[in-house]
Amino acid sequence: MSFFVPGKNVSQFSSKNGLDIVLRYPKWEDLQPLWLYMNTLSREDTFLALSGESLDIQSQAEWLAGRFVQMEMRNSVVLLAMQGEDVIGVCNIDRNFNNRSRGLHVANFGISLASAYRSQGIGHFFARQSILEAKQKLNDITRIQLTLFSQNQIAYKLYQKLGFKICGQNPEALLYRGNFQDEILMSLKI
Numbered sequence: 001m002s003f004f005v006p007g008k009n010v011s012q013f014s015s016k017n018g019l020d021i022v023l024r025y026p027k028w029e030d031l032q033p034l035w036l037y038m039n040t041l042s043r044e045d046t047f048l049a050l051s052g053e054s055l056d057i058q059s060q061a062e063w064l065a066g067r068f069v070q071m072e073m074r075n076s077v078v079l080l081a082m083q084g085e086d087v088i089g090v091c092n093i094d095r096n097f098n099n100r101s102r103g104l105h106v107a108n109f110g111i112s113l114a115s116a117y118r119s120q121g122i123g124h125f126f127a128r129q130s131i132l133e134a135k136q137k138l139n140d141i142t143r144i145q146l147t148l149f150s151q152n153q154i155a156y157k158l159y160q161k162l163g164f165k166i167c168g169q170n171p172e173a174l175l176y177r178g179n180f181q182d183e184i185l186m187s188l189k190i
């Protein structure tokens with residue numbers, strides 16, 4: 001049976017500076033705010049795959065529709081962090097299909113917050129709740145893996161706090177603002 005109810009609240013929390021943050025499943029009406037959110041992140045050119053390119057709304061719609069399908073199939077958990085009506089963060093944990101049936105017990109993790117909401121404990125709470133949700137909702141997942149830029153110290157500290165361990169390093173695999181950085185692979189047994 002499906003667990004996915006569009007727009008359903010999963011958790012809420014007060015950030016270190018007293019903001020009320022709600023974590024909830026996405027709904028179709030989130031398309032436009034999500035699209036604006038992703039474009040803002042891309043313009044920021046931070047430690048994410050997006051590096052300034054503008055995303056069209058069709059590709060955002062296809063991404064969202066695809067996540068809805070995968071949530072129905074228990075292959076994905078996507079949560080939005082909301083402050084009031086504003087999307088301030090996205091966390092997704094997606095079953096890894098890259099190794100066909102040999103890698104289906106592994107899920108890939110991704111998280112971002114809008115710049116104004118960072119370093120207030122939101123990322124830690126958001127990531128922890130998303131992992132709990134994935135543990136409950138994605139059948140037969142035993143590991144969550146992620147990659148990060150070697151200079152992304154905040155993300156590294158966050159993942160260490162969550163129990164992720166470094167399990168690989170790909171030298172100079174990522175171009176960041178004109179310089180190559182190593183790509184670090186981390187994994188968490190759940």
Ligand SMILES: CC(C)(COP(=O)(O)OP(=O)(O)OC[C@H]1O[C@@H](n2cnc3c(N)ncnc32)[C@H](O)[C@@H]1OP(=O)(O)O)[C@@H](O)C(=O)NCCC(=O)NCCS
Binds near residue numbers: 047154
């Ligand atoms: C990475 C990210 C999700 C972390 O979320 P966050 O809300 O900023 O992080 P938190 O406030 O929960 O902090 C987690 C830990 O990181 C460290 N940290 C956070 N802010 C820090 C800062 N400004 N300086 C140094 N360390 C910091 C601390 O160790 C903190 O734990 P503590 O509060 O118990 O000391 C967020 O910063 C972000 O979206 N960054 C841009 C996108 C990105 O890098 N995504 C991850 C890609 S792999």
